[in-house]
Amino acid sequence: xxxxxxxxxxxxxxxxxxxxxxxxxxxxxxxxxxxxxxxxxxxxxxxxxxxxxxxxxxxxxxxxxxxxxx
Amino acid sequence: xxxxxxxxxxxxxxxxxxxxxxxxxxxxxxxxxxxxxxxxxxxxxxxxxxxxxxxxxxxxxxxxxxxxxxxxxxxxxxxxxxxxxxxxxxxxxxxxxxxxxxxxxxxxxxxxxxxxxxxxxxxxxxxxxxxxxxxxxxxxxxxxxxxxxxxxxxxxxxxxxxxxxxxxxxxxxxxxxxxxxxxxxxxxxxxxxxxxxxxxxxxxxxxxxxxxxxxxxxxxxxxxxxxxxxxxxxxxxxxxxxxxxxxxxxxxxxxxxxxxxxxxxxxxxxxxxxxxxxxxxxxxxxxxxxxxxxxxxxxxxxxxxxxxxxxxxxxxxxxxxxxxxxxxxxxxxxxxxxxxxxxxxxxxxxxxxxxxxxxxxxxxxxxxxxxxxxxxxxxxxxxxxxxxxxxxxxxxxxxxxxxxxxxxxxxxxxxxxxxxxxxxxxxxxxxxxxxxxxxxxxxxxxxxxxxxxxxx
Amino acid sequence: xxxxxxxxxxxxxxxxxxxxxxxxxxxxxxxxxxxxxxxxxxxxxxxxxxxxxxxxxxxxxxxxxxxxxxxxxxxxxxxxxxxxxxxxxxxxxxxxxxxxxxxxxxxxxxxxxxxxxxxxxxxxxxxxxxxxxxxxxxxxxxxxxxxxxxxxxxxxxxxxxxxxxxxxxxxxxxxxxxxxxxxxxxxxxxxxxxxxxxxxxxxxxxxxxxxxxxxxxxxxxxxxxxxxxxxxxxxxxxxxxxxxxxxxxxxxxxxxxxxxxxxxxxxxxxxxxxxxxxxxxxxxxxxxxxxxxxxxxxxxxxxxxxxxxxxxxxxxxxxxxxxxxxxxxxxxxxxxxxxxxxxxxxxxxxxxxxxxxxxxxxxxxxxxxxxxxxxxxxxxxxxxxxxxxxxxxxxxxxxxxxxxxxxxxxxxxxxxxxx
Numbered sequence: 027x028x029x030x031x032x033x034x035x036x037x038x039x040x041x042x043x044x045x046x047x048x049x050x051x052x053x054x055x056x057x058x059x060x061x062x063x064x065x066x067x068x069x070x071x072x073x074x075x076x077x078x079x080x081x082x083x084x085x086x087x088x089x090x091x092x093x094x095x096x
Numbered sequence: 097x098x099x100x101x102x103x104x105x106x107x108x109x110x111x112x113x114x115x116x117x118x119x120x121x122x123x124x125x126x127x128x129x130x131x132x133x134x135x136x137x138x139x140x141x142x143x144x145x146x147x148x149x150x151x152x153x154x155x156x157x158x159x160x161x162x163x164x165x166x167x168x169x170x171x172x173x174x175x176x177x178x179x180x181x182x183x184x185x186x187x188x189x190x191x192x193x194x195x196x197x198x199x200x201x202x203x204x205x206x207x208x209x210x211x212x213x214x215x216x217x218x219x220x221x222x223x224x225x226x227x228x229x230x231x232x233x234x235x236x237x238x239x240x241x242x243x244x245x246x247x248x249x250x251x252x253x254x255x256x257x258x259x260x261x262x263x264x265x266x267x268x269x270x271x272x273x274x275x276x277x278x279x280x281x282x283x284x285x286x287x288x289x290x291x292x293x294x295x296x297x298x299x300x301x302x303x304x305x306x307x308x309x310x311x312x313x314x315x316x317x318x319x320x321x322x323x324x325x326x327x328x329x330x331x332x333x334x335x336x337x338x339x340x341x342x343x344x345x346x347x348x349x350x351x352x353x354x355x356x357x358x359x360x361x362x363x364x365x366x367x368x369x370x371x372x373x374x375x376x377x378x379x380x381x382x383x384x385x386x387x388x389x390x391x392x393x394x395x396x397x398x399x400x401x402x403x404x405x406x407x408x409x410x411x412x413x414x415x416x417x418x419x420x421x422x423x424x425x426x427x428x429x430x431x432x433x434x435x436x437x438x439x440x441x442x443x444x445x446x447x448x449x450x451x452x453x454x455x456x457x458x459x460x461x462x463x464x465x466x467x468x469x470x471x472x473x474x475x476x477x478x479x480x481x482x483x484x485x486x487x488x489x490x491x492x493x494x495x496x497x498x499x500x501x502x503x504x505x506x507x508x509x510x511x512x513x514x515x516x517x518x519x520x521x522x523x524x525x526x527x528x529x530x531x532x533x534x535x536x537x538x539x540x541x542x543x544x545x546x547x548x549x550x551x552x
Numbered sequence: 553x554x555x556x557x558x559x560x561x562x563x564x565x566x567x568x569x570x571x572x573x574x575x576x577x578x579x580x581x582x583x584x585x586x587x588x589x590x591x592x593x594x595x596x597x598x599x600x601x602x603x604x605x606x607x608x609x610x611x612x613x614x615x616x617x618x619x620x621x622x623x624x625x626x627x628x629x630x631x632x633x634x635x636x637x638x639x640x641x642x643x644x645x646x647x648x649x650x651x652x653x654x655x656x657x658x659x660x661x662x663x664x665x666x667x668x669x670x671x672x673x674x675x676x677x678x679x680x681x682x683x684x685x686x687x688x689x690x691x692x693x694x695x696x697x698x699x700x701x702x703x704x705x706x707x708x709x710x711x712x713x714x715x716x717x718x719x720x721x722x723x724x725x726x727x728x729x730x731x732x733x734x735x736x737x738x739x740x741x742x743x744x745x746x747x748x749x750x751x752x753x754x755x756x757x758x759x760x761x762x763x764x765x766x767x768x769x770x771x772x773x774x775x776x777x778x779x780x781x782x783x784x785x786x787x788x789x790x791x792x793x794x795x796x797x798x799x800x801x802x803x804x805x806x807x808x809x810x811x812x813x814x815x816x817x818x819x820x821x822x823x824x825x826x827x828x829x830x831x832x833x834x835x836x837x838x839x840x841x842x843x844x845x846x847x848x849x850x851x852x853x854x855x856x857x858x859x860x861x862x863x864x865x866x867x868x869x870x871x872x873x874x875x876x877x878x879x880x881x882x883x884x885x886x887x888x889x890x891x892x893x894x895x896x897x898x899x900x901x902x903x904x905x906x907x908x909x910x911x912x913x914x915x916x917x918x919x920x921x922x923x924x925x926x927x928x929x930x931x932x933x934x935x936x937x938x939x940x941x942x943x944x945x946x947x948x949x950x951x952x953x954x955x956x957x958x959x960x961x962x963x964x965x966x967x968x969x970x971x
Contacts, residue, residue, distance in 0.1 A: 030929040131617035137902035195895040
């Protein structure tokens with residue numbers, strides 16, 4: 027899978043959670059990439075995505091900034 | 097302002113006229129030109145070279161000062177690469193395909209190739225080694241470009257190779273057939289030497305079919321490479337052909353390379369029959385031997401002429417006159433049996449024939465006579481029919497039938513390459529093509545020998 | 553005709569092109585020839601205790617047949633007594649009163665030494681002083697030049713001593729042989745410098761002879777490091793000028809030096825904050841006459857931009873120079889190949905394939921013709937293909953739509969706040 031396809035796959039996972047009503051509330055970044063933690067306000071469930079591609083790491087952080095400012 | 101141009105042709109110093117016309121690149125020119133090369137990836141020039149020389153690599157090596165490596169890159173792909181640097185129609189091959197044709201001007205690949213190989217010649221480099229002996233033997237009939245190329249590759253594979261050369265020296269066309277002012281003999285001799293250094297035995301003055309029989313060769317060697325080229329110029333089949341002063345262009349050019357230039361043409365009028373590259377050579381050699389007027393007579397027009405454009409230009413600069421649509425009818429002799437004139441007839445072109453060329457026909461009543469002192473015949477070359485038949489090979493009007501890839505003939509142990517394969521619609525009669533065929537024939541023989549070896 | 557005159561910390565000259573303190577400004581004869589040719593100013597070859605030079609002093613680096621891509625010297629400051637130089641400065645200034653003559657100075661780091669030379673030099677009427685804290689070879693071994701220029705406290709102290717005595721503007725010339733030039737620039741400002749100039753030459757060994765194994769250049773079989781300059785150092789110099797120009801604590805004018813070879817280079821330095829430029833290698837390569845095109849080219853450039861004075865250009869690009877952390881992570885450009893212009897050398901393909909992101913495909917069209925195509929989704933917009941492309945206009949980097957701008961600093965601030 028090309029890097030672009032990997033990005034699209036990761037972006038889709040992020041978008042999926044967002045559409046289900048999840049919000050990003052925290053992210054840990056280390057040698058293996060980013061571990062982005064999502065929280066569903068209504069149900070109180072947490073989910074973590076391991077985001078590896080550079081473009082997806084840019085993407086989730088922009089979403090995160092957007093969520094914070096709104 | 098008056099500029100004094102260097103005289104192109106000297107009427108007193110004929111030897112100077114036969115010195116190499118192009119002086120080649122200086123170090124600085126070579127450095128600048130080599131640095132201009134883009135070093136293309138998957139370069140079109142490599143594909144355009146019949147021998148597939150890795151041109152960007154050899155040019156890069158000139159730029160980096162690795163001239164030995166550059167010469168090796170050239171000569172490994174083309175065993176007569178020093179000659180080809182001078183005689184290849186580069187505008188139609190490597191230089192014609194250079195991507196810079198689409199932006200600035202193409203890299204002068206031929207001159208760079210000459211620069212690198214000249215360096216190797218001047219520095220007396222031996223570029224290759226013979227392979228570990230494989231116990232097989234091969235006879236190469238003809239020591240011209242195709243034969244030398246096959247011999248060298250076979251020697252590198254470990255074959256014990258003997259070249260049978262009819263002439264006094266090996267090199268074939270490069271030694272005898274290409275005019276000195278384009279290709280000095282010393283270049284051809286160096287290429288022959290490079291092959292000899294791989295323990296290749298060259299038997300000169302030894303003509304296969306005359307001095308050694310076909311059966312003997314077939315009996316004595318595991319493989320035979322038939323690279324005998326072509327024979328003499330055919331007769332015009334007109335009256336007066338036997339007169340003194342009628343020459344075979346091939347022999348005429350060869351005589352200018354014998355070491356002693358004839359003074360017999362000084363101030364004379366020469367007519368050359370034909371308009372191929374050999375005709376041009378006959379004409380320019382005549383000019384350089386001091387002839388006062390040289391005309392090329394061709395029965396078709398400039399469009400059908402087979403000479404390369406640069407050869408045509410060169411001849412025009414030498415002052416050669418071209419008489420298109422002019423065919424010879426008879427050669428007129430004087431009381432001493434010496435050529436005195438040539439009767440010609442005007443021709444007109446008809447519709448294109450099968451080969452796409454328009455066939456000429458005489459214009460009735462248009463005969464006229466040109467006063468000339470010599471006539472040079474350059475209307476193609478005949479085939480080595482007796483030799484081909486002595487080997488019992490299939491052929492078509494003297495053009496040996498061979499596999500397009502392996503060059504194997506109807507006799508599995510005989511491979512043919514070079515001009516002996518050249519005929520109507522059978523590839524280009526270029527030195528570089530002959531070299532490539534020699535190489536490929538050698539590869540095919542090596543492959544066959546290996547398979548035969550493992551089968552035992 | 554635009555106004556090309558400059559006023560650099562009070563030093564006025566008819567145009568921004570000065571000759572740097574170096575071999576071209578060794579004598580009155582040379583500086584007068586330079587002014588005749590059109591140079592606006594000259595920084596005189598560094599004055600100090602006359603030195604001794606060696607023979608074999610320069611070397612240059614050629615790149616792919618192009619001569620003098622970089623240049624190096626092991627020549628020291630003036631080897632002539634001060635009074636001889638001062639007499640020629642006086643005569644030159646008298647003949648060319650409107651051209652700027654700046655005296656470059658280098659003495660031991662002692663207060664009385666600086667006071668003495670400043671006084672004697674100013675007496676003959678120079679327009680300004682330039683303190684040579686940059687020469688990296690020879691003099692540095694004796695504690696001067698870059699040896700003192702690399703120690704911020706010495707820069708500050710010596711500048712201060714000079715300012716105690718000087719009546720004319722003082723420029724401090726900085727060495728690039730230091731990790732962060734803004735530190736020494738700030739030291740100069742703290743010492744009272746009216747302006748700073750940069751860069752002096754960079755420590756360098758030009759080469760080794762493959763046959764003799766001698767250094768290049770060598771002096772009787774031995775070599776020592778020299779100072780590197782010429783076109784190859786321009787990017788290094790430009791960065792140092794820009795770093796100083798955008799630093800709010802370095803508030804003095806900058807005289808830009810380093811590989812400036814033509815008016816375009818000069819404009820770049822001026823846009824990045826230089827109030828004037830100094831040139832040496834290009835003049836050493838081609839002679840003083842190069843200034844004619846520099847002046848004309850600059851003039852035409854200003855006219856074409858409808859700018860009436862070169863001073864209006866100063867620092868116009870400085871706000872565009874920042875830290876990496878302030879760059880937009882979402883800005884997205886991709887390569888586009890114009891197949892009508894492309895000559896199919898395939899250099900972009902192999903460069904991308906071997907050394908970047910493998911996104912340029914070699915394709916054979918239906919008509920049998922080869923062409924190159926960028927897979928835009930995999931292109932990271934690195935510019936490599938456009939850099940190696942030999943044909944103007946064959947590769948264009950095209951802006952793509954992207955998300956709202958987000959810098960690294962903004963991103964990290966947001967992520968860290970969630971901890």
